[in-house]
Amino acid sequence: MTIKRRIFLSFLSLGISAALIGMLSIYTLRIQRDRFIASRNDLLFLSRLVQIRDFLEKAGKSVEYYYYLEDFGSKTQFVDTYKDLQDHMGNIDFEKKDIFMQETENFRSAAEAAFQFSEKKESRKAEQLFRERVFPELQELKKTISELLNKQNQKIELTWQKTLKMQTRYSILLMLFVAGILGVVLILSISVYSSIIEPLHYFLAGIKKIVEGNINHRFQLKRKDELSNLAEAFNSMLDEIKKLQLQVTQMSKMSAVGQLAGGVAHEINNPLTGILGQTQLLLSKPDLDPSMKEKLEKVERAAFRCQRIVRGLLDFSRQREYEFAEMDVNEVVEESLLLCASEMKASGVKVIKKFAPVVKATMSRPHMEQVFINIIVNSFQAMPHGGVLIIETRASVEIEEKEGQFLEVSFRDTGLGMTKEELIRIFEPFYTTKEVGKGTGLGLTVVYGIIEAHKGHIKADSPGKNKGSTIKIFLPAQ
Amino acid sequence: MKILIVDDDQDVVDYLKDLLLEIGFSGESILIATNGFQAWRLVNHVEIKLDLVVVDYYMPIMDGGNFIKKVKEVNSGARVILISGDSGLKKEESSLADRFLAKPITIQDFKAALEEIKILPGG
Numbered sequence: 001m002t003i004k005r006r007i008f009l010s011f012l013s014l015g016i017s018a019a020l021i022g023m024l025s026i027y028t029l030r031i032q033r034d035r036f037i038a039s040r041n042d043l044l045f046l047s048r049l050v051q052i053r054d055f056l057e058k059a060g061k062s063v064e065y066y067y068y069l070e071d072f073g074s075k076t077q078f079v080d081t082y083k084d085l086q087d088h089m090g091n092i093d094f095e096k097k098d099i100f101m102q103e104t105e106n107f108r109s110a111a112e113a114a115f116q117f118s119e120k121k122e123s124r125k126a127e128q129l130f131r132e133r134v135f136p137e138l139q140e141l142k143k144t145i146s147e148l149l150n151k152q153n154q155k156i157e158l159t160w161q162k163t164l165k166m167q168t169r170y171s172i173l174l175m176l177f178v179a180g181i182l183g184v185v186l187i188l189s190i191s192v193y194s195s196i197i198e199p200l201h202y203f204l205a206g207i208k209k210i211v212e213g214n215i216n217h218r219f220q221l222k223r224k225d226e227l228s229n230l231a232e233a234f235n236s237m238l239d240e241i242k243k244l245q246l247q248v249t250q251m252s253k254m255s256a257v258g259q260l261a262g263g264v265a266h267e268i269n270n271p272l273t274g275i276l277g278q279t280q281l282l283l284s285k286p287d288l289d290p291s292m293k294e295k296l297e298k299v300e301r302a303a304f305r306c307q308r309i310v311r312g313l314l315d316f317s318r319q320r321e322y323e324f325a326e327m328d329v330n331e332v333v334e335e336s337l338l339l340c341a342s343e344m345k346a347s348g349v350k351v352i353k354k355f356a357p358v359v360k361a362t363m364s365r366p367h368m369e370q371v372f373i374n375i376i377v378n379s380f381q382a383m384p385h386g387g388v389l390i391i392e393t394r395a396s397v398e399i400e401e402k403e404g405q406f407l408e409v410s411f412r413d414t415g416l417g418m419t420k421e422e423l424i425r426i427f428e429p430f431y432t433t434k435e436v437g438k439g440t441g442l443g444l445t446v447v448y449g450i451i452e453a454h455k456g457h458i459k460a461d462s463p464g465k466n467k468g469s470t471i472k473i474f475l476p477a478q
Numbered sequence: 479m480k481i482l483i484v485d486d487d488q489d490v491v492d493y494l495k496d497l498l499l500e501i502g503f504s505g506e507s508i509l510i511a512t513n514g515f516q517a518w519r520l521v522n523h524v525e526i527k528l529d530l531v532v533v534d535y536y537m538p539i540m541d542g543g544n545f546i547k548k549v550k551e552v553n554s555g556a557r558v559i560l561i562s563g564d565s566g567l568k569k570e571e572s573s574l575a576d577r578f579l580a581k582p583i584t585i586q587d588f589k590a591a592l593e594e595i596k597i598l599p600g601g
Contacts, residue, residue, distance in 0.1 A: 266536075269563030269581035274489030276582040281496055284585065307582055314565055 002225040003195055010188045017181045021174070028170045035163050042159065046152045048092045053145045055085040060138045063111055066118070067130050075115050082108055100144055107137040199227045203234075215242050250424060257429045265313040272310065276303035312442030313429070315370075315449070322364040322453055326478065329359040329368075329409060330393055336372035337391075343377055348386035349413075356395045359407050361475045367450045374443045375411050375471050381434065382415030382469070389413045396477050401457050406474035417469050418462040426460050451475075479600070480526050482509045484517040484545065485534040485561070490581070494532055497588060502599030514540030518548055528556040530597050535562040535571065546574045557595045559588075 062078035065071040089101065110133040117126035199221060209217045215238065219231035279299045282288070288296075337344070337351065344351065379389050394408040418426065418433075425431045427448040432441035444460075451458045454475055462469035481503060483494050495508055509526075511517035514537050521528065531549055535542040546558050560567075560575035561583060572578035577591045592598070 266563045270485075270487035271489050273487075273582040274493050276584065277493035277497060280585045281493075281500055284500065303582065311565055 003227065006188075006191055006195055010192070013184050013188075014181075017177065017184065021177050021181075024170070024173060024177070028166070031166065032163065035159065035166075039156065039159050039163075042152065042156050045092070045094075046149070046156065048088065049145060049149050049152060051088055052085065052092070053142070053149065055081055055088065056138070056141055056145060059085065059111075060142070063130070063134055063138065066115070067127075072118075078111065094148060100141070103137065103141055103144070107134065107141060110134045110137060195225070195227070199231075203230075206234075210238070215245065246424060250428060253428070261313040261429060265310040268306070268310055272303060272306050276300065276307070279303060309440045309442065312440045312446055315442075315446045322367060324362050324364050326360055326362050327365060329361050329363075329407060329475070330355045332363070332365060332368050333372055333391060333393065333409060336369050336376060339369065339373055340376050340380070343380050347380040347383060349380050349383050350386075350388050352388060352390045354390060354392040356393050359393045359395050359409075360478050361407050362478070363454055363475060364450075367453070371447045371450050371473065372409075374447050375473075378443060379411055379413040379415060379471075382413060382417075387414040387468075397474070399457060399474055401459075402474075405477040406456070407477045408472055408474055410470055410472045412468065412470040414468045417465050417467040418460070419465055423460055423462060427458070479503065479507045479530075480509065480528050481507055481530045481532070481597075482511065482517060482520070482528050483532045484511045484514060484537070484542070485532075486512050486537045487534070490534065490561075494583075494588075497585060500585075501589065501592070504599075513537045514542060514545035517545055521549055521552065528553050530557050530559070530595075532559045532561060533575075535560060535564070535567060543571050543574055557597055559591055559595070 059078055059081045062074040062081060065074040066078070085104065089097075089104075094100075110129060114126050114129040114134055117123075117129060202221070203219065206217055206219055218235050218238065221228040221231045279296050283293065283296050283300065333353075333355075376389070376391075383389070390410075390412045392408075392410045392412070394410075396405050397408045398404075399406055416433075422433060427444050428441075429445045430441035431445075448458055451473060456473060456475040458474070459472045460469065461472070481498060483491055483498075485491050485494070491510055491512070495510065498508055499505060509520065511520055514533070516539075517531075517533070518540060520526075528549070531546070533542045533545055542560055542562070546560065549556055549558070558575040559577045559579060560572060561579045561581060562572075563581045565580035567578065567580075576595045579587055579591055
């Protein structure tokens with residue numbers, strides 16, 4: 001799984017968890033709020049029922065005082081209490097209230113009738129009324145209200161139990177959620193740690209090794225994500241650095257060898273003058289023995305070869321007089337081709353020119369001619385049985401090795417090509433793939449030196465042996 | 479005819495002398511010095527009129543360039559061939575002489591140079 005996906009999933013799961021907890025909390029809080037409102041109403045109802053019961057008790061007491069203690073003042077108290085009872089009944093509503101009201105009314109009218117009989121001194125009638133109607137009806141009313149109270153108490157008890165149950169359920173659910181989220185967080189932490197932190201430590205350790213000089217160290221991650229891509233990128237960067245390091249070593253070796261050889265070459269020219277000159281003097285004798293002559297000619301040829309090698313070394317090691325001027329590269333290439341006309345004819349190579357319209361650069365003409373001739377002749381020699389040489393010029397390109405704009409002259413042939421080893425060593429002094437005696441191994445070394453003096457760059461490339469090669473020259477563009 | 483060969487290398491001196499003899503110059507006409515200073519003393523004290531000077535560029539004590547300048551002061555008629563192991567000698571240095579030849583010097587090159595500056599045996 002890619003790190004991008006891991007992180008996305010982490011945030012998604014955390015987001016979903018938070019939303020669920022939030023929704024659950026809001027839902028529970030709403031239900032609790034409704035329950036609280038309902039229980040407040042229930043309690044209010046209960047307290048009103050209690051008040052009604054109290055009034056009934058009081059009214060009953062007044063009647064009892066009147067009847068048993070013959071406290072006639074109790075009648076006024078009964079009337080007042082009954083009025084209060086009626087007022088309270090207005091604030092309350094319940095099932096069968098009408099019947100209850102009717103019964104209270106009956107109780108009141110019976111009590112008042114009994115009071116009247118008593119006042120008229122018809123004590124038997126009054127007593128009968130008290131015993132048969134007033135007291136039983138009072139009892140009935142008390143019973144009804146007591147039932148109502150019981151019912152209401154039960155209701156309140158039930159609501160409380162429900163609320164408690166819900167609280168417990170919510171607490172358990174919340175705990176489960178929190179545990180779940182903790183689990184998710186733990187898994188994500190482990191996953192992130194193993195997918196990011198561990199490889200980072202691995203990278204750090206590897207980089208430390210490389211810094212200590214182990215350029216051959218490579219990164220290997222057994223996975224397929226951004227970090228394994230990073231490892232691959234690191235590896236190809238290291239390959240490039242190694243290649244470059246090799247090139248730099250080659251180049252510095254080259255320039256050191258070149259300079260030393262330059263000094264030695266200069267000294268060799270003196271004895272070489274003696275060898276070549278004296279041989280030529282002997283050869284100019286008219287009465288020379290033929291076998292002696294043949295041998296002397298061999299010495300002369302060998303001396304001339306020495307001369308060529310020494311010239312090459314001097315050309316490379318000394319900055320000969322450069323005269324820079326702005327000129328058209330196409331024209332210099334054309335001129336160089338003309339100078340190689342006889343070699344071209346002999347080799348049977350077809351030259352194809354793909355020139356950009358105007359390609360101007362500041363250069364030293366004789367030196368650049370030497371460069372182009374060297375490369376063209378090399379190319380002809382690489383195609384002993386004929387082939388194609390494509391010379392292309394481009395006005396403005398960018399290269400990795402140096403900053404700025406460059407013009408490019410490329411020579412692509414269908415010749416012998418080069419191996420990777422040959423490509424690395426191609427500009428090295430005395431390195432040649434030609435037969436002994438055919439090349440000095442200095443041609444491309446001199447070319448390299450001249451291009452350096454022009455602040456340009458030269459690159460050789462080949463897909464492999466017998467697959468042709470390409471030499472590209474870059475000169476600073478105007 | 480007086481010819482002066484100036485070179486610090488014996489092999490070169492021997493060859494040039496042999497070559498001049500071969501071409502037809504007499505042994506008495508050839509003078510030899512192994513550095514610029516020695517040659518300069520020769521020119522200055524003996525007071526000979528030189529026809530040709532063949533001189534190496536890089537030499538100890540006094541180099542070929544300075545020697546040519548001094549010779550030209552006292553002996554403006556002398557023709558000068560500058561020789562050097564360094565084929566890439568700078569123009570201002572090689573232009574001091576009438577001809578410049580890079581070592582190794584072939585018979586053909588030397589003869590051609592002599593013809594060019596019109597120095598001939600018995601001339």
